[in-house]
Amino acid sequence: MARRRRQVEPKGKDEDVRMMAGLITAAVVSIVVGAAVFIAPPVDVGIEEGALAPDFVASAYDGSNWEEVRLSQLYDDRLVLVTFLDTDCPHCWDEAQELSEIYDAVGSDVLFITIAVELSITGHESSRAEVEAFRDKSQFGDNENNGDGCYSGRKNCAERPGAPHSWMYVDDLSNSIANEWKLPGTPFNMVLDSDGTVLWNQQQPENHPPGEDIKNAVLRLLQEGE
């Protein structure tokens, strides 16, 4: 009787190699990450003082047109005052005057950028036309409480305090920049240095001289930069 030879299935290693594979992978990845960090260390991006402000690309209104701008391409040798406001926010109504005063005092030494957001509050529905009217102090809406105009739709934008603003207003009605910058509310001011590093954040008063407001902060930072 012919004996049938049974093929033996090869057997794997006695020990489980998966732990060793995990260690090898971890070692390789650690070397790769370490080398990458050595070549180009990650930059601290955020809104805390000392961090690099998050860059953005958005449409901005300069008084005549809406054009795409990129924050980092606007930097020159000046300080940058970034203000978030909502055209329907009553505090922003007053802040507009404060901004006008700061601009009158230091306008040539500071790059002003206002980012118009739309807070998720009833009556704060906004539009580019409303942003333009707020900036230019032009006729938009009336003084009836009918949702038309600025100041929760209660006032004609032409009546906001302060002078017409001559700097750019960025459209962030979708709140995408606000979300990335973790906007705590409006109005919100930050001062950046000429390469985008946050020098002054309204939310970090513990780092500032007691009671310092945005105007004094800008004046102090300008003086320190001289």
Added chain:
Amino acid sequence: MANPLADPVLLIFIAGLFASSYLLADGRKKEGLEGTNRMLDGSLAFAATGLLGSAWTWVIYNDMVKNPLGGEFCATEGIVQCGSVIGDPRYNNLFGLSWGSLGMAAFTVLLFVILCVRMDPLAKWSEQYTNYAWWLGLAGVPFLFILIGIEIFVVKHICPFCTIAHLALIGYLISVWMLRERREISAWY
């Protein structure tokens, strides 16, 4: 950097893709476990190339965050460049995480899975891990299409190092598909 295609780092990555392809093709010609191991070496090489390519895009990302108008590791002008993709804050991240770091995480997993199989291709779990490699690799394909779509249709520029990572993923998938096929026709060992 004038011509990104003359970048020595890019040439090294291209060489990595060719070497991976060679290992895969060479393994296919060989029979038994020797061929399987050679093909697994090809898969490993694709995963390693993808990991390194992703790490390099992370380097470029970190550099361009600091120097948005022109980093030192990749061109920012021309059709083939990094500035419009890795340097653009609209497209260079997913929920705040750079594509390079996400790619590194993905290729780490793919490398681990295929390394397990390579270290013991006859283990009971090796078939299961080969399938994991396939499905995990496939999970990256939608992101690959998103990124290629952004490059071609939105920014209309090609990011060379991103393409290296894309090709490494495609190569990895092809290699794992061939390995699965090899097992199906009982040519694994």
